[in-house]
Amino acid sequence: MAMHPKKFGVWLFMVSVVMIFGALTSAYMVRQAEGNWLDFELPTMFWVTTGIILLSSATMHWAYLSVKKNNIETARVAISITAVLGVAFLVGQWMGWTQLVAAGIHLVGRDASAVSGSFLYVISGLHGLHVVSGVIFVLVVLVAIFRFKIHSKNLAQMEMCATYWHFLDGLWLYLFVFLLLYR
């Protein structure tokens, strides 16, 4: 059962993040069950960002494997792509929001059913904030790789970063599917 304490800490942190989003999505369902709910289409951009974040998970894994095999050159490329994709995801989410606004769905609405839009913004926004923290973590690891601080003998930080990144990916998939199913 014992493992690297810091890695274990990352797992516990992810548990608490799951609880935050678990709470928000259950609140969403409770409110929706009360009726008076605005049906919405998810912006097309969200499909694109879903693709982007999935891809970034793949490049993250690529970076991880390269580091493990001490292919530092490849790892540099892979981790850089991951960082770029992370930023691209955030930009894409922003564009998704502008699509929502164009479709007349705002954070604040004058109508009793507008709260569905509020939920949409808060949930995706809070996930975005977590991705910001993930990108920062990726950048830290990126710098460490470029400085040869991370290699096959010193993987802990890389592993924690990869775990967190895949988690953020999985979390978005959950939220995306949830929002698709419970519009």
Next chain:
Amino acid sequence: MATTDIHIQHDVHHHDDHSHDEHHEGNFWTTYIFSQDHKTIAKQFLITGIFWALVGGTLSVIFRLQLGFPDMNLEWLKPILGGWITPEGKLDPEFYLALVTMHGTIMVFFVLTAGLSGTFSNFLIPLQVGARDMASGFLNMLSYWFFFLSSMVMLVSFFLETGPAAGGWTVYPPLSALPQAIKGSGMGMTLWLVSMALFIVSSLLGSINYITTVINMRTHGMSFTRLPLTIWAFFFTAIIGVLSFPVLFSAALLLIFDRSFGTSFYLSDIFIGGEALPHTGGSPILFQHLFWFLGHPEVYIVLLPALGISSEIIATNSRKPIFGYKAMIGSMLFIAILSFIVWAHHMFVTGMNPFLGSIFMLLTLIIAVPSAVKIFNYVTTLWKGNIRFTPGMLFSIGLVSFFLTGGITGIFLGNSAIDIQLHDTYFVVAHFHLVMGSASFFGMLAGIYHWFPKMFGRMMNAKLGYLHFWCTFIGVYLVFFPMHYIGIAGFPRRYYSWTNFETFSGFADLNMLVSIAAIVTLSAQFIFLFNFFYSMFRGRLAPANPWNATTLEWTTPRNPQHGNWPGEIPSVYRWPYDYSKPGAKDDFIPQTIPYSETPESNLPHENELIKLETSNGHGAIIVEGKH
């Protein structure tokens, strides 16, 4: 009896050990202020907790003055409260609500969560599981400083023109969401939310550290079944915290959006001064669901550490093994699980579907079972024990008493039909102050008396401890017992004034009694304060193991330095409750004594374990895994 993998922590700890060495000669700032040592952080939590307990207690005495002596002229409080005393010498009604709110918030979160878990989880986990420090000293330090920041923000809110938050510690919207509703819902409420957000961060950092340390950093031989019950209790508490505080965060986040960005998660159809507010479509009940999903587990976050502390103290001072060690763990686990599925018992009168209400009623009443198991085990541990009435022991027994008297009223409240009468009356106030407030508070005091020698290397004065105990014990019952009667009569909580109601004016003397008792009880705490600070510098020097206890912390030097043990961390060979073992030389056998050294008292299966003790270099039992 195989334990989990024991080698790993060596590998893991390699780096940390290096940094330990570098840290040794820290300056004043790194030693006392930005310390990463778990013992110092524990003391920081303790001192901050004591500060808040004084503030919280003083607030309660001020509003008790209003309740007990409604006609009293409070002009003399003007120097402290300024504008909150009206020109007629009365307490401002809105400030009364702020006082109640701040009292609850401070006591529940700052004193009994941060002050209790922060102090004892930090202090005892590394010492009792045999670790040099917490898994991450840095995050641990952050945990304290987030708490400190959170405290500062809350403190600042007292000095606002509009006063601190005033919507109750449960901050139900719409009252808390609309700045127009009440003065306290303005800036005070904003600061409340900021402070709580910081508090949640602090609590999560702490909990993550506690869980990680317990799971990964136990010394050789310290299997889960050899952990003292204190550690089990802190462990469950931390797990509950990790699962429930994020939900409070979500609840608060949506409230922040409603307050500051104009959304309507919790707000709908509200008219103020005849004008309809733009908010529409929200549900205030949603907030209650989210809040109590944290709120009910939170009461166990407050209580479980106190129960763990008293288990340890009662076993030690009864000179008997704790009765039902596994049952104690099992009941705590069961309580922890149940605590997540009973939240709606706080919401029976919100118009909830009666069928749903009866499900929550059933689940709620089941909590009585593990609670009763625990009380039974405390009593059977005491039964025919060779009891030593140390101050810590008295406070632990007091805890058992409060847990019982307060828990019984929970069964009344848990009935959804009876709760219609009792909800939001002083009966609820009596219930939770006994079972949560007083019980946990006594657990905290018991812990301080018991571990003071380890914290400060000196003994507290026992005579003053007895005086403190009896004043507080009798005082608490005088304060909260009468509230049951007042509550059954329907007297509502959080009312500034009740003298206008014919039905309630008959309770004037009872209320006066309660208020006088509250003042006396608060004053008695100064005996403790004196004892605490005086003993810190002038107390009798503590022997290495003042209570003849078995656990690991008493094998450290009188004033353990950073790293806790000067040499190797001791290995553990037995459970922590070998008190008065038949045949043994002394009436206690420390966890560090191998069975091979105690042939006179070993049970047959323990003799079997001797082979394993010597079969590997460390003398620890079998190691699983491929390392």
